[in-house]
Amino acid sequence: MSKDDETIEDIVKNDICTGCGTCVALCPSEALELTINEKKGIYIPKLTEEKCNNCGICLKICPGHEIDFKALNLEIFKKEPDDVMIGNYLNCYIGHATDYDIRYNSASGGLITALLIFALEEGIIDGALVTRMKKDSPLEPEPFIARTKEEIIEASKSKYCPVPSNIAVKEISKSEEGEKFAVVGLSCHIHGIRKAEMINKELKEKIVLHLGILCNHTANFLGTEFLLQKFGVKKEDVKKLDYRGEGWPGGMLIEMKNGSKKFIPLLTYWISAFESYFIPTRCTLCSDETCELADISFGDIFSPELLAEDKIGTSVIISRNEIGDRILQNAKSKEKVALKEVSSDKVIQSQEGVLYSKKRKINARIFFFRLFGKKVPIYDQELLKARRIDYLGAIPFYFDLSISSKRYLWGFLRVYTPLKSYTKKILFGGAGYCLRKIKNILR
Secondary structure (H helix, E strand, C coil): CCHHHCCHHHHHHCCCCCCCCHHHHHCCCCCEEEEEECCCCEEEEEECCCCCCCCCHHHHCCCCCEECHHHHHHHHHCCCCCCCCCCCCCEEEEEEECCHHHHHCCCCCCHHHHHHHHHHHCCCCCEEEEEEECCCCCCCEEEEEECCHHHHHHCCCCCCCCCCHHHHHHHHHCCCCCCCEEEEECHHHHHHHHHHHHHCHHHHHHEEEEEEECCCCCCCHHHHHHHHHHCCCCHHHEEEEECCCCCCCCEEEEEECCCCEEEEEHHHHHHHHHCCCCCCHHHHHCCCCCCCCCCEEEEECCCHHHHHHCCCCCEEEEECCHHHHHHHHHHHHCCCEEEEEECHHHHHHHCHHHHHHHHHHHHHHHHHHHHCCCCCCEECCCCCCCCHHHHHHHHHHHHHHHHHCCHHHHHHHHHHHHHHHHHHHHHHHHHHHHHHHHHHHHC
């Protein structure tokens, strides 16, 4: 099949759909519907062939299929990035919201919430594309256009599950003439929106601010299901679930229908479930951790110093153009946010493990996909050369994902995870001990 003959169904069939919802929002004949694949725990578009007029828009704007970083960087920033690790940028900061409640009840410093409220109150935007968890189905996300401060606050905190943010782009497209919007999303969401803006100039005029969230990967719905089982919670008993909040690094707060609550620290549930398991296939082939096509990017800083000292929340911030830097500085001058300028090296250092995984290990993973005749995303982007260890590491990596994708193996997973962790400590601890002995002998 040639490239011209491909459809969005081919993207789904080859497991390279991000589930972002862009195609559903912009399909002119409304031939696409977003559905949940219960087996894989992800969102996928479903095509009604009778409605499809073969316009090809869905494929043109699909970020799962292809991202021409070179063309998009030239369109957005007027130049290609000098830094292969974090993309185009003007300035880098660390900072947080000055409002204590917003800062404490957000995922990491509350900056996105504070900036959206500031932009709304200053008349820069009329609304913002954000996501909250559904009230009537608390384990499913609900992208929507927030038009009040209260709605923006309602959408704070990270959602560690599939989020089809871009389905709400349809509401932006149908908004009144002259209205302006901000959008908040992960890399795949921003990729889809930027691609859509390339062919829809009206949409481009309406979206005046793109806020990106740094992303290692999201977890599929199976991940949350596994965690609830592990901690003895029945899905039908959940009234409300927050993945983050309660300070920093915070954790998952589950409110039951009977009024009781259960709190699981972030590092406890992330390491036991989300770090190595329940990762959608397309996430494993993503090259963009820092949301390089946003106007501003925000993320956690997992450093020993912050883990020891910061109990409220602080973000790393990358402002990438004048639009982003101007709103940051204006919000700072009005004392809505606190900012401290840092070097790009500090930013890279704060994200080092994930960044190198995205920029280097991806080549090893793409190699194995092609080896087995599977399609991969098309990137026009500079990446780092994979090492031999990256090729070797891809095998156990995908083995782990295979285990977590099968519900009948979850019992084994609970035994396998601590055993794997213990084995790593012995192997790497032993290697470290030997190296220290050799150094002492050579002194």
